[in-house]
Amino acid sequence: MKSQIIYQDATKLAELIRTKEVSPVEVVEAHLERIDALNPSINAIVTVADDALKAAKAAEAAVLAGKELGPLHGVPFTAKDSIDTAGVLTQRGSPIFKGRLPDTDATTVARMKKAGGILLAKTNLPEFSYWIETDNLLSGRSKNPWNLDLTPGGSSGGDSAAIAAGMSPISLASDVAISVRGPAALTGVIGLKASHGRIPMTGVWPRVPRRFWHVGPMARTVRDIALAYSLLAGPDGADGFSSSPLELDAGVGATPNRPLRVGWLVDPGFFAPIDADVAATVQAAAEALKGAGVIVESARIPVLEQIDALDVLWKLQAMEAKPAFRKATAGHEDKIFKHVQGVFDTPDTSIGDFVQAEQQAETLRDGFAAYFQRYDALLCPVTPVAAHAHDAEAFVINGQSVSSLHVMHATAPFSVTGLPALSMRFGTSRDGLPVAVQLVSPWLAESTILHLASLLEVVSPVRDLHPNLSGM
Template sequence: MPFEDATEQAALVAAKAITPVELVQSHLDRIEAANPRLNAIVTLVAERALAEAQAAERAIMRGDPLGPLHGVPFTVKDSLDTAEVPTQRGSPIFAGRVPSTDATSVARLRQAGAILLAKTNLPEFSFATETDNLLIGRTNNPWNLERTPGGSSGGESAAIAAGMSPLGLGSDVAISLRGPAAHTGIVALKATHGRIPTTEHWPQVPRRLWHVGPMARSVRDIALSYSLLAGPDGSDGYANSPLSFGAGCTSDPARALRVGWLVAPGFGPIAPDVATTVGDAARALAEAGCLVEPVRIPVLEEINGIDLYLNLQGPETKPVIAEAVEGHADQVFEHAKRILAMPDPSARDYVAATQAVERLRSGFADYFRRYDALLCPVTLLSAPPHDLAEFVIGGETVTSRHILRATVPFNLTGLPALSMRFGTSGDGMPIGIQLVSRWFAESTVLNVAARLEAVSRVAGLRPPH
C-alpha cells in the first residue's frame, strides 16, 4: 500500500477498501523499516496522524462529503511551518521551534483531507544541494545509500521514493524540487512563480526566486496537488494570479503540441547517459503525436544562470542568515558558513545581473512564441556520491555548483518546470528529464509529462532501500 500513488490511496479510502487508520499505519510501518537507513524524517507526528485518521474514518462512516485527499498521509519539508509541529529549518539554532499556524500550502492539503505524517530533512536553511545538517545529519538516497538525494528538498524526495509518504511539499530556489526528484526517481513541479504561495516558508529571501511545490510518485498526483495548492492567499504579494484555466492534464490528447528539445549547447558538460535519456524522451513524444525537433536557445548560450543567481541571492540572503545565526557560531553548519563567506557583488554587478535576467526572460518569451514546451535535462549527471566538491563530466572537471546549470534559469525567470524520471544510469540510478512551458501554462507541462509517463519503462520502479 505505501507504494500506491496518492490518487489511488484516496480512491481506496473513499471506496472503503482501506481505512484511513490502516493507511496511515502502513506508512508508519514503512517509516520504521526504511528511515533508519535513509534518515529522511526529522519529526514524526504518529500519534496526531492516527488521531486524525480515526476522525477521517468517522467522517466516512457518517457519509460526510470527502475531500480529494481524504485520509491520505503526506509529508512536509522542514522549512515550511506546521501548526503545533516543530519546524526547525535544518538547524540546531531553531531546534524545538513550534509554529502556531500552518503554511498556506500545508493548510490547503489538510483542507483537502490529507493527514500530516512527518517533517522531512533539508540542508541548513535550504541553501545546499546536499541534504545534511547538524540537527539530524545526512539523508541518503534510497537507490544507493552512498549517493545524495540532492537538496534542498532531499529528505522529502527520499521519503516519497522509499514509500514512506505518497505525497509531499518541498521548496525550490534554484534546483531544490526538481534536482532531488531527479536524483530519487520521483516527480516534482515548480509552478510559475507566484502560482503557489510561499507564505510561512523560511527563508523568504530572495522571495522572487523561491517556489513551493508538490512532490509525488505520479504525474496525476502532481496535477491534483497543484490544483489544490495554486491561487492567491492574500498574504504572499507575488501570489496574485487566479487559477483561471485547467490545472491538470486536460488538453486534448490528439493536439499536436510543439516541443523543442535541448541538450547542448547551453548547459555546459552533460553526462552521456543524461543526454541519451533526453533524446529518448524526445523520440517518445514524437511517437505520442507531438511535433518534436531539436532547438537552440541563444540566450542560454550567452548567459550562465548560476553566475546571475549567486550575484542576486548572496546580497539578499546573507543579512537574513547572519541575523539568524548571531550568537550561535558553534551551531552553524558548513552550508551557512559558505553563504556568509560569499563576497558581495558590486552594485554594478548586481544591476548587471538583474538586467541579464530580463534578457533571459525575453529569450524564453521568444522561444515560447514558437513552441509549447521545452524538453531538457534536470541535473547534468545522475545522483553523485555524498560531499563531492567537484564532478568530472565527459572528461571535464566542474564544481558542484554545475548541478544547478539546467534548473536555475527557470527560477530566475519564474517559468513552470517539472522533473520526472525517464531513464536509468549504468550504475542503476534514476535519470530525470525536465519539461518547461510558458508562464502560467502548467496544464501544458502536465499534459506532456502524462504522455511520457504513459510510455515510460521506469515508472513505478522501487528503490532497494
C-alpha cells in the first residue's frame, strides 16, 4: 500500500484519509520511508520534522472520532527552508543560520496546518534563496531525480526534487525571478506564482526586495495547486502587500462566460534563443488549447522586445539585497557561499540607472496591461532549455552561446510585473527530460490560468510520468 501512496496527489490522499481507506500515519510513514531511501542520493530534504508522526497520530484520532476535517487533513507537506516553521529548523541555506529555530510559523505554513496539513520536512535551497541552482555550504547540492548529473533548478530546487521523487505530495516555495516556476519545469511538476501580494510573505526570508518576492505552492496536479492557492491566498494583516481578498477572483477554476483568448509566444522575440524541444512543446500546448475550444493565436508583446526585464530586476534587487545581506553576514564573511558573494561583487547601480529601472518596470506593467486588453492569457516557455548540468556557466542553444542567466529570461518579466504565472510539464526533450510551458494571466486572475492548466492536464502526453528511481 505504501508504494501506492507516494505518488498520490494531496487531494486524493485527503479523500482516502476522510473515507478511512488509509490512515494519516500510513501516509506520513510512507513518505518518511521514501525520504530515507532516496534523499541520500537526491538531497532535497534538509530537515525532517520531529513531530510529523505525532501529528499524524493526532490526525488519525480525529478521523476515528468523527471530528470535522480540513481539506488537507492528515496530508503531509514540505516547506522551503527559507519559510519559518515553529520548532523546526529554518536555516536559510547558510551556516550563518545553522541551528536557527523559529518560534512561530510563517503565514503560509500556519494556513496549511489550519487546513489539516502535517509539516513533514524542510527542503533545500541556495544560500538566502539567491541563485538558479540549489547548492550551499550548509546542506550541499540538490540533484534532479530525472538525472542526478543535472540540477533541479533554484532557488526552490529542493521542493521540486522532493515532489518529483515522491518524497512530498505538495510544498511551499518562493520566487523572485524564477524560483518556483523554473525548478518545477526542470523536474516535471507544477508551480504557481500567484499575483504579487496574493499570498502573504510573512515569515519568509529574505524580505528584500519584497515588492518582487512571491511565495507559492508546488505539486503534481493542477487540482492540488488550485486547492493550495485557495487556502493560502488573502491578507494576513501583517504583509502590507497582501491586501486583495480571494473573493475578488471569479473563483478557483472559474472562467468568463465566453471562449477564452490566448496568445502564444516563443521565437523570434524576447525569449530567444529557445531550444527546439521547448519551442515545439509550447506550440503543442497551443494546439491542445485550440482543440479544447480556446481561441489561440500567435502574439507579440512589444514591451518585451524593448525592455530586458531580467536586467531591470537585477539592477533593482541587487541594490536592495546588498545592505540586508551585509547585515545578515556581518562577522561571518568566511561562511558566505559563492552566489551571495556574487551579489556583493556586483557593481552598484547608480541612482540614475536605479530610477530608470523602476520606470522600466512600470512600463512593463503598462505593456502587459495593454496585452491583456486583447487576451485572457499568455502561453510561453518557462526555461529555454530542459534540465542542465550543475554549475553551468553558459548554454549553447541553436548554435548560439548564452549565459546561464538566460534561463530566467522567460520568467523574470512576470516577477517584475507581479503577474500570476504557472509552470507545468507538457513535453519531453530528446534526452527524455521534462519540458514545461508557462501560463500567465492578468493580475488577480489566477482562476484563468488554473482553468487553462486543467485543460492541458487532461490531454497532456506526459501525464503521470515519474522519474525512474529504481536504482537508488
